[in-house]
Amino acid sequence: xxxxxxxxxxxxxxxxxxxxxxxxxxxxxxxxxxxxxxxxxxxxxxxxxxxxxxxxxxxxxxxxxxxxxxxxxxxxxxxxxxxxxxxxxxxxxxxxxxxxxxxxxxxxxxxxxxxxxxxxxxxxxxxxxxxxxxxxxxxxxxxxxxxxxxxxxxxxxxxxxxxxxxxxxxxxxxxxxxxxxxxxxxxxxxxxxxxxxxxxxxxxxxxxxxxxxxxxxxxxxxxxxxxxxxxxxxxxxxxxxxxxxxxxxxxxxxxxxxxxxxxxxxxxxxxxxxxxxxxxxxxxxxxxxxxxxxxxxxxxxxxxxxxxxxxxxxxxxxxxxxxxxxxxxxxxxxxxxxxxxxxxxxxxxxxxxxxxxxxxxxxxxxxxxxxxxxxxxxxxxxxxxxxxx
Ligand code: COA
Numbered sequence: 602x603x604x605x606x607x608x609x610x611x612x613x614x615x616x617x618x619x620x621x622x623x624x625x626x627x628x629x630x631x632x633x634x635x636x637x638x639x640x641x642x643x644x645x646x647x648x649x650x651x652x653x654x655x656x657x658x659x660x661x662x663x664x665x666x667x668x669x670x671x672x673x674x675x676x677x678x679x680x681x682x683x684x685x686x687x688x689x690x691x692x693x694x695x696x697x698x699x700x701x702x703x704x705x706x707x708x709x710x711x712x713x714x715x716x717x718x719x720x721x722x723x724x725x726x727x728x729x730x731x732x733x734x735x736x737x738x739x740x741x742x743x744x745x746x747x748x749x750x751x752x753x754x755x756x757x758x759x760x761x762x763x764x765x766x767x768x769x770x771x772x773x774x775x776x777x778x779x780x781x782x783x784x785x786x787x788x789x790x791x792x793x794x795x796x797x798x799x800x801x802x803x804x805x806x807x808x809x810x811x812x813x814x815x816x817x818x819x820x821x822x823x824x825x826x827x828x829x830x831x832x833x834x835x836x837x838x839x840x841x842x843x844x845x846x847x848x849x850x851x852x853x854x855x856x857x858x859x860x861x862x863x864x865x866x867x868x869x870x871x872x873x874x875x876x877x878x879x880x881x882x883x884x885x886x887x888x889x890x891x892x893x894x895x896x897x898x899x900x901x902x903x904x905x906x907x908x909x910x911x912x913x914x915x916x917x918x919x920x921x922x923x924x925x926x927x928x929x930x931x932x933x934x935x936x937x938x939x940x941x942x943x944x945x946x947x948x949x950x951x952x953x954x955x956x957x958x959x960x961x962x963x964x965x966x967x968x969x970x971x972x973x974x975x976x977x978x979x980x981x982x983x984x985x986x987x988x989x990x
Contacts, residue, residue, distance in 0.1 A: 605696040606989065608834035609637025609822035610951040612944075615936030616786045617716045618816040622651065622660060623670040626712035629818035629941075630671055637822040638833025639706060641671070644822075646704045647678040648695040650688030650711030651940040656729050657719045673708070682940075684733040685889065686975030687711055688819065689943025689982035693842045695823045705828055710820025713940035718816060726814055730939075733976040735850035747803035747811060747890065749851060749977045754805060754892025756858045760907065763895060765805050767910030769796035771891035772809050774919050775927050779934025781920075781961035786815045786936030796891075810891040815936030819945035829989070837951045840876075841985035843869030849979045862981035863900040863972060870970070871902075874985040878902035881985075882966040883924065883953065885946040887974040888931040894918075897972050898926055901983070920961060928953065928961045943982065946971035954988040 611632025613625055620628075626649070634641070647668050654660040664678035681691040688711030695709035715726055727745050734744050757763050773791055780788035796809040822834070829836035843866035848854050855861065871877055878901060886901070888894035895909030903924055904912045912918060918926035929935045929949040932942060950969045952958050963969075971984040 602700050603702060603825040603827055605699040605823050605839045606826050606829045606836035607821045607839065607947060607951045608824050608829055608832040608836050609633040609639060610948040611636055612784055612819035612948045613817045614784045615815045615817035615938055617718055618714065619718050622654060622658065622663065622712050622714060623667055625816065625818040626667050626710065626820070627671055629710055629712070629820040630708055633708070633710070633820040633822050636834050639822055641673060643706050644673055644676065644708050646676055646698065646707045647673060648681065648691040648707055648709040649678065650681045650691040650943065651713055652682050652684055652687045653713065653729055653939065656732065657721060658714065683980045684975035685887065685939045686943055686973045686980040686982050687940040689946065689971070689973035689984065690844065690980070692821070692944055692947055692984065693844050693982055696839050696842050699823050699825050705825055707823045708820060709823055710818060710944045711940035712818035713938040714816040715814040715938055716816050723814065738850045738852070745803065747806055750890040750893050751803035751806050752851065753858055753896060753978070754890065757892060757896055758805065760858060761910070763910035765797060766793055767914045768805060768810055768891040768895065769793040770913045771888060771894045772796045772933055774913065775888060775931040775933040778920055778928050778961055779930030781959065782930045782935055785930040785934050786813055787934045806890050806892070812889045812932040812937040815938045817936060817938035817941045819941045819948050821944055821947050821951065835955050836989040837954045838987045838989055839984065840987050841870035841873030843867060843873070843983045845869070845981050847979045849977060851977045858896065860896055860900045860978045860981065862978060863897065863974060863983065866981040866983040867901045870983040870985045876968060876985065880968050881970050882968050883928055883963040884926050884970045884972065885929060885949050886926055886931065886972040888927055888933050889937060891933065894926065894931065901970060901972055920963065925963045928963055943973040946973060947984065950986045954986060
């Protein structure tokens with residue numbers, strides 16, 4: 602079976618954009634195409650992720666529209682929707698299609714607009730995002746996504762003694778990393794006191810514990826390893842992609858705070874790659890809220906269960922620490938245009954493993970993991986990538 606690699610990566614700045622979705626996606630896609638040195642007529646499929654465009658922009662059937670905008674009309678195209686794990690799931694399918702020999706060169710990515718540029722303010726966008734929670738049991742109760750992750754985090758605090766200060770350290774670290782990422786929504790240093798003094802959004806989360814609403818797009822070119830040498834872009838191997846789901850609604854999950862889907866997806870990805878968590882040099886994880894990062898690094902096996910908070914406070918997950926987490930700034934500082942987030946993590950892994958990211962470079966990194974959650978942790982896609990041999 603062929604092995605998949607990424608030979609091109611590109612993304613827009615994450616933040617506030619007044620461009621339509623097709624322009625945003627084209628910017629990311631053309632950047633990935635240029636990076637790979639691939640010709641348009643070599644691309645034989647488009648796997649595209651957008652989660653909310655049908656609601657936020659009355660824009661559906663996006664895959665062929667975007668292919669046409671890029672001059673790729675005619676090739677098979679498909680759109681994916683898995684809440685915040687939308688484009689990592691598109692990426693998984695692209696990888697599998699290349700490994701199966703169905704396609705040789707796939708353009709995969711995502712785009713989303715979530716800021717008031719869509720015409721929807723914070724209240725309306727929060728309600729739109731809540732469409733990913735259970736229609737019968739959760740939406741009528743007013744459960745929002747800050748609320749979902751606040752429930753999980755409160756439970757983590759109860760079980761392991763995790764503190765608000767430890768959570769705030771996640772925000773401090775990721776904003777610090779964001780300073781070195783020119784494509785991040787937020788850089789700039791913040792301290793623990795600023796996080797704890799910011800307004801409460803959903804207890805225990807203050808405003809500074811939350812990711813922002815962002816616009817943006819990301820894209821990568823996935824090819825078979827047999828073809829990789831024929832492109833300009835330095836190949837980075839995709840050695841494992843695990844994908845699992847968990848029960849919805851949240852109240853029916855067996856072990857909500859362990860994020861079972863993420864744990865199982867990580868096991869699957871590590872098995873495919875033939876490695877364990879001990880071999881990982883850095884991680885990009887789904888830190889939509891600070892508590893989500895603490896839970897994620899435990900689910901990935903990067904730190905022992907219950908130790909996510911103390912490990913973060915000790916600085917071990919900082920760029921300068923033993924296990925850097927979210928060198929890009931993560932969702933917290935880089936931003937979270939939901940349908941673009943999954944492949945943006947793949948862009949960061951690719952560029953880091955090539956040694957291209959300057960001041961936020963993780964030294965000597967050869968193996969990395971990306972962790973992307975959808976909905977109330979009901980979808981998890983975990984990807985292992987390794988520097989090309
Ligand atoms: N992190 C850091 N700063 C933020 C921020 C965030 N998440 N969100 C907004 N800000 C800043 C703004 O830049 C602005 O700064 P300024 O006054 O210097 O210009 C200020 O805070 C107020 O911004 P505003 O947009 O009015 O905030 P808001 O109250 O409307 O929204 C949140 C703030 C945290 C409620 C909103 O960003 C949010 O709901 N985030 C979570 C999104 C989400 O649920 N995603 C899905 C995850 S699964």
